[in-house]
Amino acid sequence: MNKQPGQYFGQPLQRLEDQPLVRGQGCFAADISFPYQLHMRVVRSDHAHGRILSIDTSAAAALPGVVAIWTADDVADIPPIDFREGSVEKLAPFRQHILAQGKVRYVGDPVAVVFATDAYLAEDAADLVRVDIEELVPLLSADDAPQEFSPGLLTEATICSQGYGDVEAAFKQAHAIVELDLSIGRHTGVPLETRGAIGRYDAARDVLELHGAAKVPHRNRESLAKMLSRSTTSLHLYEGHVGGGFGVRGEIYPEDVLVLVAALRFNRPVKWIEDRREHLMATNHSRQQHHRIRAAVDANGLLLGIENEVWHDQGAYIRTHGTRIADMTCGILPYPYKVPAYQADLHFRLTNKTPAATYRAPGRYEANFVRERLLDAIAIRLGLSRIEVRRRNLIRQEEMPYEAPLMALGEHIVLDSGDYEGLLDKSLASIKCVELEAEVAARKANGELVGLGLAMFVEKSGLGPTDGARINVDSSGTVEVVTGGASVGQGFETVMAQVCAETLGVAYTKIRVVHGRTDRIEYGIGAHASRATVMTANATREAALLVRKKALTVAAELLQTPEDQLDIANGIVFRPSQPQGPSISLGEIAQRLRPLSPNRGDHIPGLCAEGWFNTDHQVYPYGVFIALARIDPGTGAVIVERIQIAYEIGRAINPMLVKGQIMGGFAQGLGGALLEEFRYDDRGQPLCLTFADYLMPTLLDVPPVEILLCEDAPSPCNPLGIKGAGESGIAAAGAVIASAVEDALGLPGVIRSLPITPHMIKDILRKSSGTPVEMCP
Amino acid sequence: MKAASFQYYAPTSIADVVALMAEHSDAGIRILAGGQSLVPTMAYRLARPAHLIDINRIAGLDQITDHGEFLEIGALVRHEGFAANRLPARLGAILAHIANHIAHRPIRARGTFCGSLAHADPASEWCLVAATLEAELIAESARGVRTISSADYFRGIMSTALEDDEFLTSVRIRRPADDTLFGFFEYSRRHGDFALAASLVSFQLTAGLMQNVRLGLGGVEDYPRRLAEVESLLEGQSPSAAVFTRAGDLAAQHVNPSAADVDYRIELVKTVVERALQHANETT
Amino acid sequence: MKITLTLNGNKHQVDVEPRHTLTDVIRDACGYTGTHLGCEHGVCGACTIIVDGEAIRACLMFAIQADGRTIRTIEGLAQGNTLHPLQEAFVKHHALQCGYCTPGFLMLATHALEKNPDITDAELQDVLSSNLCRCTGYQNILAAVQDARDTMRTPS
Structure with missing residues (x-):
């Protein structure tokens, strides 16, 4: 593997995506309109839990411009929304119908839909729909005893367990047992663009279209086709510009299905644009878990075993991911440390709150917080530094690849490559840890509440097994890369263009990248779980290699030169030994390869190829966070003064974009650590339905992120050596901020939950009577 | 929406x-x-x-008029209107300083002083200003014009003495003596958010002692008000960190937060009162 | 009700209901979809535009209030093929990812730099804290606006 940056590969090139976006020429969901379209408005439950007694639509239906109003009976033929990875019989009863049948289970549960000729009017009509609900006592915490979900079924849908080794023996021989009770608050992605879906039925071609798709259009097409009893080839999903994904957008929600059913039935386009109030109660929430974790350690601080019991607050229904986050939480928790015996049991429980699913680094943000709190606690218990306790427990470079007897995303974890201790050392050196510790000690001595935090983590990326891409060069020399990937704003087009440009030998600006369209390519892996770059880039490379081969074969004939003496640069095939000699452009070759071209010879028409990439295993990037935080004792405010993120990326195709992912991810992670939380009152009414209540970080809340991007451990799992980056900046943000805040307080064990609010800090300061303990990092 | x-x-x-x-x-x-x-x-x-x-097409309402004895703030004076420093020195400086705590620039370009008072959000900075300084609110209706003193104006959370048919045409703030010092401090979760607690103080220093002390608190109770007990404590004292801390402690004893997080708000009261006093003292 | 808006130099006569927000009218009646709706309650700033020389939240103004006024939106920022220095700087500094908040940030920054070409870094941070971005973590946005300020101050 060539580690040198190429002309395109490894370069911080400007994005191809930016031109239309800075000019206001993007095409987001709300920007899509079709003639004669109807506007859909969802009537949502005002109650967290209740029985629907009646729904009176008469006043609403009487408004001029209202075309139809549906309740559950009108869509009784549509099955509930299934799990993407296939049905799980045990979980099937907990799936969500597209309109609530008989019962409502969270504030925001869709009970009816209005179709009208104007969006304002649709909202007027929705207001007039009278829903009579007999209120039932809501279940609002996964800690509370499970109740009846439906006759014969409890709200504890399942218990997810993973483990290995003799945990009991580990605890019996322990020098010390460290036990923590930790929780992570309910928060989520909240992209700046709300969701949107536009259904359109083209009767002339018998094609049903869903515009506003994102994330996994191809996989969603299969699910939707099944729900609507259509062939997949007569259903197409179109991804336009996407105003942020973060895991929550692009899953199948009731509204996506409703616009399609309505478009078919009315034979008119149907447009639905979520408003922000709806978004905060209807789009997937995430993260809420409660962990009771115990570690058995020997006298040197070496982990002997970990036992963890988890209560996972799933909200009202089980959505498209099934129990994926729960499985991920249990599977990834131990790493990067060696844990001889391990057992995790997670209570997967439903509550009367917005359904939960994946948000950037699902399961890892949670697990990293829990594990790293545990390591800090072990350090304190044994009087070790926080660095030393980690160093002693890290999996060693010589143990790679490290086969772990745990599962993540349905496959066995094999940590592919890495030097965890090496990255820790680099990280400490880069931030000048010794000087920083001295500076913090001096400030502490001066009375300041200031502290350092450290957190390590292992990410996962690039889940396969297979993705493909098709490349075609037209006679102008423009290259089209057709992928089944998805762009959620991460720079997908630019990255694919860079890989294609480097491999094929064309300028990256001459490349057009297609994504998110089921009518252009049959299969696609989408953009989720940091896999787009690993999977689709490698597929693009395969296709580009084939096109290159074909171009060289044709050129060799024309230039009367052996293929191995030719090269391609800037779209021109030439002889490097004779740069001024004969050459031919890719466009000319494409011209010769047209089906009717008299010069085609025996070649199959077209300068095009399809490439596939297969992998057996995910890749496991890793990182180290170090944070410096200060507390204002008067208000309880936490100010993150510095953050350094060291991250092993394997190989960065575009370091500027990787850094962008890390910076943006950290800002979101800081939000979850300090600001963002969906709160409910005791009747299950959501208290955060505005941006004045759901607090996301602004520019003044996010410090500059110091990034140490390392390419020391390229993945052996793919020819490009790349590991993903999409979730790295957020993964250990909660963990490191908690660590720094606890150090600033000088009170071991007091930071047990996220978000860390000023209120919580003031409570801790008021109640603290113990002597501050010096915790060196 | x-x-x-x-x-x-x-x-x-x-x-x-x-x-x-x-x-x-x-x-x-x-x-x-x-x-x-x-x-x-x-x-x-x-x-x-x-x-x-x-009312945006009514001419003449966007002026802050210096009548000598008082400043008159018209119904269309925007938050940003206080940034341009055309006002008496120290009062102008504190009003500009306070204006910068209201939401963000584009909001300040539109939102008005009088609108904030009519809305009467408990956390409103301008409501705190009106409650703390001597302010009079001018309400017009078909029935005539009346003047409401700020002490009588606030009735509850977003509830005021304005009748349904009354229009708040302007607010008058009595011009304090030129040597009056001001201090302000507020805490909100993020810059520009509604204050969880805020305090505004004014006093004069005569022979090194605080005189004519006014101390207001906002964001904590149903509406902002002056804390007479704290004003009495400070009156005639020499400003010092110890006195300010005592003032904060006393303030905390005399508030009844309407929010759910009572203990926290009471602690914040200590902090904002103390820091508002420090702020005033720093401007000497 | 018929109103006239001067949008990026072009007059648009449109028929509106009083309750129609300026954002909805600019987007749906005038066809300028570059102004985005992020929250519809004045917090996120995605709909920031310039009306009669003031940067405002277009979701908090009814279109009827803008009758006869001069409005600038993102579509009017570039001069033909030539990007505005701020647009150039956003591309150069990777100050956008999904691009949804970008028009609002660009109009906010345009107004800030026009009002005060010598705006300090601290003032810029204060101004830019008005709007929300969920992708970038803000540092690249700040760097881009600082760069554009410096470029615009020293004509080359």
Whole structure:
């Protein structure tokens, strides 16, 4: 593997995506309109839990411009929304119908839909729909005893367990047992663009279209086709510009299905644009878990075993991911440390709150917080530094690849490559840890509440097994890369263009990248779980290699030169030994390869190829966070003064974009650590339905992120050596901020939950009577 | 989040406004000035006025007039209008300083001083200013003009002495003595958010002792008010960190937070009072 | 009700209901979809535009209030093929990812730099804290606006 940056590969090139976006020429969901379209408005439950007694639509239906109003009976033929990875019989009863049948289970549960000729009017009509609900006592915490979900079924849908080794023996021989009770608050992605879906039925071609798709259009097409009893080839999903994904957008929600059913039935386009109030109660929430974790350690601080019991607050229904986050939480928790015996049991429980699913680094943000709190606690218990306790427990470079007897995303974890201790050392050196510790000690001595935090983590990326891409060069020399990937704003087009440009030998600006369209390519892996770059880039490379081969074969004939003496640069095939000699452009070759071209010879028409990439295993990037935080004792405010993120990326195709992912991810992670939380009152009414209540970080809340991007451990799992980056900046943000805040307080064990609010800090300061303990990092 | 329908009026005189208010006061009528609080509540359909009177086309309401004894702030003076420092030195400086704590630039370009007072959010900075300094609110209706003292104006959370048919045409702030010092401190979760607690103080220093102390607190109770006990404590004292801490402690004993997080708010009261006093002391 | 808006130099006569927000009218009646709706309650700033020389939240103004006024939106920022220095700087500094908040940030920054070409870094941070971005973590946005300020101050 060539580690040198190429002309395109490894370069911080400007994005191809930016031109239309800075000019206001993007095409987001709300920007899509079709003639004669109807506007859909969802009537949502005002109650967290209740029985629907009646729904009176008469006043609403009487408004001029209202075309139809549906309740559950009108869509009784549509099955509930299934799990993407296939049905799980045990979980099937907990799936969500597209309109609530008989019962409502969270504030925001869709009970009816209005179709009208104007969006304002649709909202007027929705207001007039009278829903009579007999209120039932809501279940609002996964800690509370499970109740009846439906006759014969409890709200504890399942218990997810993973483990290995003799945990009991580990605890019996322990020098010390460290036990923590930790929780992570309910928060989520909240992209700046709300969701949107536009259904359109083209009767002339018998094609049903869903515009506003994102994330996994191809996989969603299969699910939707099944729900609507259509062939997949007569259903197409179109991804336009996407105003942020973060895991929550692009899953199948009731509204996506409703616009399609309505478009078919009315034979008119149907447009639905979520408003922000709806978004905060209807789009997937995430993260809420409660962990009771115990570690058995020997006298040197070496982990002997970990036992963890988890209560996972799933909200009202089980959505498209099934129990994926729960499985991920249990599977990834131990790493990067060696844990001889391990057992995790997670209570997967439903509550009367917005359904939960994946948000950037699902399961890892949670697990990293829990594990790293545990390591800090072990350090304190044994009087070790926080660095030393980690160093002693890290999996060693010589143990790679490290086969772990745990599962993540349905496959066995094999940590592919890495030097965890090496990255820790680099990280400490880069931030000048010794000087920083001295500076913090001096400030502490001066009375300041200031502290350092450290957190390590292992990410996962690039889940396969297979993705493909098709490349075609037209006679102008423009290259089209057709992928089944998805762009959620991460720079997908630019990255694919860079890989294609480097491999094929064309300028990256001459490349057009297609994504998110089921009518252009049959299969696609989408953009989720940091896999787009690993999977689709490698597929693009395969296709580009084939096109290159074909171009060289044709050129060799024309230039009367052996293929191995030719090269391609800037779209021109030439002889490097004779740069001024004969050459031919890719466009000319494409011209010769047209089906009717008299010069085609025996070649199959077209300068095009399809490439596939297969992998057996995910890749496991890793990182180290170090944070410096200060507390204002008067208000309880936490100010993150510095953050350094060291991250092993394997190989960065575009370091500027990787850094962008890390910076943006950290800002979101800081939000979850300090600001963002969906709160409910005791009747299950959501208290955060505005941006004045759901607090996301602004520019003044996010410090500059110091990034140490390392390419020391390229993945052996793919020819490009790349590991993903999409979730790295957020993964250990909660963990490191908690660590720094606890150090600033000088009170071991007091930071047990996220978000860390000023209120919580003031409570801790008021109640603290113990002597501050010096915790060196 | 589209507002419900309403009848829209854009009168060009105060007389037209009060006539419209007299005519429609029973049917739900609201004044639209900056709209930075009203329009969001309309988008959430928490407010559904049947009639909306846009006063933005009335000339002359966008002035801060220095009448010598008092400053008169017209109904269309935007938050940003306090940034341009045309006002008496120290009072102008503190009002500009306070204005910078209100939301963000684009909001400050539209939102108005009088609109904040009419809305009467417990956390409003301008309500704290009116409650702390000597302010009079001028309310006009078809029935005539009346002056409401700030001490009588606030009635509860977003509830005031204004009648349904009254239009708040201006607010007058008595001009403090030129040597008056001011201090302000507020805490909010993020810059620009509503204050969880805020305090404004003013006093003069005579022979090194605090005189004519005014100390107001906002964001904690149903509406901002002066804390007489704390003012008495400070009156005649020499400013010092110890005195300020005692003032903060005393303030905390005399508030009844209306929010759920009572203990926290009480602790914040200590901090904001102490820091507002420090701020005033630093400006000497 | 018929109103006239001067949008990026072009006059648009449109028929509106009083309750129609300026954002909805600019987007749906005038066809300028570059102004985005992020929250519809004045917090996120995605709909920031310039009306009569003031940067405002277009979701908090009814279109009827803008009758006869001069409005600038993102579509009017570039001069033909030539990007505005701020647009150039956003591309150069990777100050956008999904691009949804970008028009609002660009109009906010345009107004800030026009009002005060010598705006300090601290003032810029204060101004830019008005709007929300969920992708970038803000540092690249700040760097881009600082760069554009410096470029615009020293004509080359």
